[in-house]
Amino acid sequence: MPTAKSTASTADKTGSHAGTRADANPDAGVETAARPKRTRGGPKGLRITDVAAQAGVSPITVSRVFNSPESVAPETLERVRQVVQKLGYVPNRLAGGLSSSRSRLVAAIVPTIAHSLFSETIQVFSETLSRAGYEVLLALSGYSASSEESLLDTVLSRRPEGVLLTGVAHTDSLRERLANVGIPVVETWDTTATPIDMLVGFSHYEIGAAVAQHFLERGARRPALISANDARALARRAGFRERLAQAGIVAVAEEIVAPPSSVAVGKRALPDLLARAPGTDAVFCGSDLLAIGALGAARQLALDVPGQLKICGFGDLEFATETAPQLTTVRVDGTRIGVSAARFLLDRLNGESARGEHHEHRVIDVGFTVLAREST
Amino acid sequence: MPTAKSTASTADKTGSHAGTRADANPDAGVETAARPKRTRGGPKGLRITDVAAQAGVSPITVSRVFNSPESVAPETLERVRQVVQKLGYVPNRLAGGLSSSRSRLVAAIVPTIAHSLFSETIQVFSETLSRAGYEVLLALSGYSASSEESLLDTVLSRRPEGVLLTGVAHTDSLRERLANVGIPVVETWDTTATPIDMLVGFSHYEIGAAVAQHFLERGARRPALISANDARALARRAGFRERLAQAGIVAVAEEIVAPPSSVAVGKRALPDLLARAPGTDAVFCGSDLLAIGALGAARQLALDVPGQLKICGFGDLEFATETAPQLTTVRVDGTRIGVSAARFLLDRLNGESARGEHHEHRVIDVGFTVLAREST
C-alpha cells in the first residue's frame, strides 16, 4: 500500500494590483491632432504610426522593417529598430493578418495531448513551425468526429494557413470544407488511400495484423483485445482479427474501454476479460498504459507474463521497456510524424508562388516496430 | 535484448490535387457593383456582407447573430443562420478581433509538452478555456528564460487576452512588458512571494526538503541528486540540501544532466554519480523518467532498491507506481493546476466590467505528495 505523506496546503491570498497599463502614446507629438474623435475603449497599445512618427519615417517603412528588412536602408533600419526597442512596440498581427491574408498561424487538431504520444508529435511540429515563423493554434477534439468538425470552424475563424489533423476518419462535410478553403492539410497517425491532401502516418490495420502474427508465432491460441473503439483502434482490431482468422481463430474476446485510457482502466479490464474468456493466453491492449494496468492485474492474479499470458501494448512509452520487460509493445515514431507533417506544410506554404491548381499529393508511411524482449 | 520486427516502409506518392477553392462569391448579387477596384490577391472567402445580402439584413445584424444572438429577433436569427449554414460562412476573427479588441485567444508558454506533466496541465487548461469560447495559442520555450522572453513578443503580437506562464523565474523585462499590456497572467508550477499577477503552483523548495526528510527517516546517510539545473530544479536542490544540512549532512553528490530528461539519461547518470560518490545510499532524481533510468542502472549494478539505494523521482508518471514499486515519487496535481489557472483567467476576463485598477492577486498552492510504497 502506498503511504502518503503530504504537505499539501491551499491558500488564497489577496493583494492589490495597480493597473500598470502604460500610456498608450508617449510622445505622440504631431499625431495628436490626428487622433480619431471616436475612442473605442480605453487607451490602446502602441501602433505602427507611433513608431513611424518617432523614427521620422512612414508606417510603411516600419512595416518593412518587420516584414522585409532587406528592402530598407541600413540606417533607416537601425533607427526604426531602436525606436521599436525603446517603445517596446509589438506589431498587431490581427491587423497584419487581416491586411495581408497571412495569419502565420497553423492549426493542429488532436484528440488529446495528455498522457499520449500525440504530445511528442505536437511538440516537434510546433518547434519546426515556430522556427519558420509560424505559431500553432492547438485544438483538442477528444475522440469524436463531430467534435472535430465543430472545432474546425472555430479554428478556421483564425484563418490558419495550414492544418494538421489526427487520423483519416473525418466527416464528409469536414473534408469538403477543408477543400473549399484551399489551405494545405496534413493528416497524421493513420493512413488511407484517399487522403484529403497530404499524409504522414502508418497503418493501424497492419499493426493489428503484426501483433496477431507475433502472438501466433509464440504459440498463443486464444488472443484477446482490450481497447477503445475509435477509428484507429477499430482498424487495429480488424487487422488483428483477420490475421487470427487466417490461422483459424475466429472467437476473439474483446473488452471495449472508454477513453481516456489509463493504468487503472487496464487493471480493471483484464479481470473482466478473463472472466468472460478464461482461456485467454494473449492480450493486445490499445495503449501502453492499458498494457501496464493489465500487467499489474496479471501479477495480482499470479499469472506468469509472458509465459501464461502475453501482453502487448501500443505507443512505446519509453519507460515500458525498462520497467516492464515482460511486455511487448508497438513502437511508432511520433517525432518523425511531427517533423514531417511540419515540413510538408512548410514546403507548400513556401512554394505558394506557383499559386497552382496542381499540388503534390504527398504521403509518407513512417511504419512501426513490434518490440519484444525475448530474453531478460 | 529487444528483438525488433519491423514492417516499416516509406513511400512518397504523388498525385494530382485539383484546386478546389470554392467561388468566393456565390450569389454576390447586388454587391457586385460595389466590389472594390483593388483586388488584393485572388478570390477571398465569404464575407459578412455576403451573408447579409443573402439574408436581406445588414452586416451588423449578422455580426449580432454570432456575438449577441439574444438581441436579434427570432425570425431574423433563424433566417441568418440558415444562410450561414448554406453558404458555410465562418467569421474572420482576425477582423473581429481587430475591431473589437477581443482576440478570444489565451497564450500558454510552457517549456515542453513532450513526456511531461505540463501536457496534462495544458490539456485541461485548453479544455476549460475552449468551453468558455477561448482558444489556446501554444508556445514552447524550452528551458531558457531568454527564449521565453522572445516568445512572449511573438505571442503578444496576437493580442491574447490572458497568458499562462510556467514557473516564476522570468526576466525583469518580461515582467515589465506583461505589466504594461495589462492582461491577466497566471504563473504556474512554482510559487513565489512576488507573483506577476496570479499564481497556481507549489513549492519546489518544500519538495526538496520533504524528499530529504523522507530519505533521512529511512536511514539514508549519503543522499545525492540527479537533475537538470533550471530554476525549479535548483529550488528543489536548495530545499534538499538545506534539510540535509540540518541533519549534519553537507557533502551531497550531484549529477547535473541536460534536458530533456529521459530514461536513457537517468541510466547513464547513476553510474557516473556512483563513481564519484561510491557511498551514495539515496538519489533524488529530477523526474520520474530519470528515476526509472536510475532504477534500471541500479538493477544492472545488482544494487537492491530501496534496500541499498533509495531512489525518488518527481512528477508522478502514473505507471511508475505500478511498474516500479521500488521507487518513491513526488506527486503533483497537474490537472488541478490547469483547471485553476484557466478559472483564474476566466474570472478576470469576465469581471472586466469593473475595468478596475484593483484586481485580486490570487494565489493557490496546490501542494504535493511524497508517494512511497513501504511494502510490496
Added chain:
DNA sequence: CTGAAAGCGCTTACAG
C-alpha cells in the same frame, strides 16, 4: 529605398 491612398472584414457607438 521610401511613401500616400485605399482596403482587409469585422464591430462599436450612436440613433431610431
Added chain:
DNA sequence: CTGAAAGCGCTTACAG
C-alpha cells in the same frame, strides 16, 4: 430589434 458611418492597425500595389 435594426442599421449607416467610422474606425480597428496593419499591408498591398502603385508610384517615384
